[in-house]
Amino acid sequence: MSSHHFVKEQQEPALLILGTEGISYDQIAPLLEWVPTVIVVQEEVYRVISWGIKIDLILADLNFQKSNIRLLEEQYPVKFLGVRDGQFLEEAFQYLIATKHTAVNIVGFDHKNVFALEEKLSFLDITVIDGAMRYFPVKSGKIKKWFPETSVHIHAPEGTLISFGTQEGNSILQVVYATMVDVPEGLATLEGKGVFWVGEILDKK
Structure with missing residues (x-):
């Protein structure tokens, strides 16, 4: 069993990776120190794997799941979280709230859109990393x-x-x-x- 996958208490902020453009591994590494739940959107899965990061959950539509079923074995115990109509962020929020996470670091989210996140602030502490900047409410x-x-x-x-x-x-x-x-x-x-x-x-x- 990887040390990454000891039992998690959801006390540390989860790490949600929506994009990696303008982001380096060194920016993400400090967020991994306390072994967070790592959730990655399908387009960024192979980049994140190349960084040596163990992924817990892949936000994926049905086509991606069918085409990349081998990931479930190669990256075990990773799981797919099904997404329809491109609702990746909303599905991630629903999962985090349902699993009683209290905080999340979101990587690759345009800071100009942070106001759209505010309805979730009563459920989660949210930090956004956009390029070289980290935003908190x-x-x-x-x-x-x-x-x-x-x-x-x-x-x-x-x-x-x-x-x-x-x-x-x-x-x-x-x-x-x-x-x-x-x-x-x-x-x-x-x-x-x-x-x-x-x-x-x-x-x-």
């Missing part, structure tokens, strides 16, 4: 977090007002497309009405 309307010296992307509906405070002072930001904010090292506070998303630059390997 501020569900309570306020976050206080330590940052290294960096730039962050504030992603919210256009015109949203966000209060931004650091040891250097406070300011009010009005969100427009690609609102980037320089953050000094230390604690920063971000506050706004409703859910908004914060994008951090992933560590370069």
Whole structure:
């Protein structure tokens, strides 16, 4: 039995890979440290296998399942999760919620579409990795977090007002497309009405 497949308690964030364009193995490797449930969309299966990652569940339509049945033996104990009409993301969410996962890291999801994920935030903590950026939602309307010296992307509906405070002072930001904010090292506070998303630059390997 692979060490990857000891009994999982669903406590660690699952890893859902929808796309790998602009993504390297080094970006994903830290997400594997605690042996998450790994779910991969059919188009990315062979790329992920080439990285040496053990997959638990393949989101696949009937044609893919029929054409790649050997994967069930070659990558045992991988399973197929049937998908119709291209509803890969929705099927993945239904599975994660039904199996009582509490969090998921989604790789290869366009950050511009994160607002469509917000109806799932009452069930799952969601983090999105899009290229060199990692996005997380501020569900309570306020976050206080330590940052290294960096730039962050504030992603919210256009015109949203966000209060931004650091040891250097406070300011009010009005969100427009690609609102980037320089953050000094230390604690920063971000506050706004409703859910908004914060994008951090992933560590370069």
